[in-house]
Amino acid sequence: MRAALLHGPGDLRVEDVADPVGEVLVTIEAATTCATDAKCLRYGHLILGPYPARFGHETVGVREDTGERVLVGDSVPCGTCRACAAGRTQLCEQMTWVLGGFAQRIAAPGRALHRVPDGLDAAGAAMAEPLAAAVHAVARAGDAAQRPGARAAVLGGGTMGLMLARLLVLAGCEVTLADRHAERREQARVLGAHAVARLEPAGHELVMEAVGRPAAWRTAVEAAAPGATVVLVGGCPSGSDVTLPAAPLHYDELDVRGAFHHTPAEVDAALALLAAGAVDWHVLAGPTIGLHDLHDALLRPSAGEARKLVVDPHR
Ligand SMILES: [Zn+2]
Ligand SMILES: [Zn+2]
Numbered sequence: 001m002r003a004a005l006l007h008g009p010g011d012l013r014v015e016d017v018a019d020p021v022g023e024v025l026v027t028i029e030a031a032t033t034c035a036t037d038a039k040c041l042r043y044g045h046l047i048l049g050p051y052p053a054r055f056g057h058e059t060v061g062v063r064e065d066t067g068e069r070v071l072v073g074d075s076v077p078c079g080t081c082r083a084c085a086a087g088r089t090q091l092c093e094q095m096t097w098v099l100g101g102f103a104q105r106i107a108a109p110g111r112a113l114h115r116v117p118d119g120l121d122a123a124g125a126a127m128a129e130p131l132a133a134a135v136h137a138v139a140r141a142g143d144a145a146q147r148p149g150a151r152a153a154v155l156g157g158g159t160m161g162l163m164l165a166r167l168l169v170l171a172g173c174e175v176t177l178a179d180r181h182a183e184r185r186e187q188a189r190v191l192g193a194h195a196v197a198r199l200e201p202a203g204h205e206l207v208m209e210a211v212g213r214p215a216a217w218r219t220a221v222e223a224a225a226p227g228a229t230v231v232l233v234g235g236c237p238s239g240s241d242v243t244l245p246a247a248p249l250h251y252d253e254l255d256v257r258g259a260f261h262h263t264p265a266e267v268d269a270a271l272a273l274l275a276a277g278a279v280d281w282h283v284l285a286g287p288t289i290g291l292h293d294l295h296d297a298l299l300r301p302s303a304g305e306a307r308k309l310v311v312d313p314h315r
Helices: 035-043 122-126 128-145 159-170 182-190 214-222 246-251 264-275 291-299
Strands: 002-008 011-016 024-032 059-063 069-072 105-108 113-115 151-155 174-178 194-196 204-209 224-232 255-258 285-289 308-311
Touching (some): 011 291, 024 069, 024 122, 035 291, 059 105, 059 122, 113 264, 122 128, 122 285, 128 204, 128 224, 128 264, 151 159, 151 214, 159 174, 159 182, 204 214, 214 246, 224 246, 285 291, 291 308
Parallel strands (some): 151 174, 174 194, 285 308
Antiparallel strands (some): 002 011, 024 059, 024 105, 024 308, 069 113
């Protein structure tokens, strides 16, 4: 079979390799790309196995044993560590990562597989992985996301920010998304949010940050009204330090929370939202490419609309 293999930072090769070995073989229909894949290619990543490493973690295909269409979840929590025992499986201390969506086949533990609802396209189903992280982040916002009419802000109009905005619209919030790209503001409007270039300071009961830069984390705190909740969704570059204004954290009793990854149940919830059309994945889908186009596509600087590429490994 053909697979995209990382041989080191910046070194991606499309090669013929033996079929992978594992519990369940899945013939891949589509795998979508995200910023994590670009990071894996540019710098390497701690979730990658030893080189040469397979990657791609938003993967949908057909089980070879049963013929069922499945989303191949990118992680399987151990179920027994302290985090898992506490019900926070996204923080599992011994997570098994299941990577390798940029290939014609993948082998996965049965527990990683989620049935794709009938009628949902492979490209749309693959987006259940990042959407599950958005579902998780909104859950981390707690009550703040469940007050109809609450003024909610999303900082950053990448695909994650757009997904967060849509989920908050569904929750009944008054959502404003901030991004400097007019094209992304237009996408946010299509999803039911207001869109601006810059957030008003101190004006939002809920702020969700989806940029992943220290300056944006600060902007998120500055945009929070007294008593607000701030959820930090975008991962900053490793080793980053963040400076935040002390006064609103203390006098305005801001709740500042991180959000990372998702649970298996949140993946199923995301699949259901996509299948029901509650989150229109077409707004977030870009062109379909083959494995040979992947290198250049991942390194291309992002501008304009925020869209995920759809990799068809058989073209
Ligand atoms: Zn991703
Ligand atoms: Zn665990």
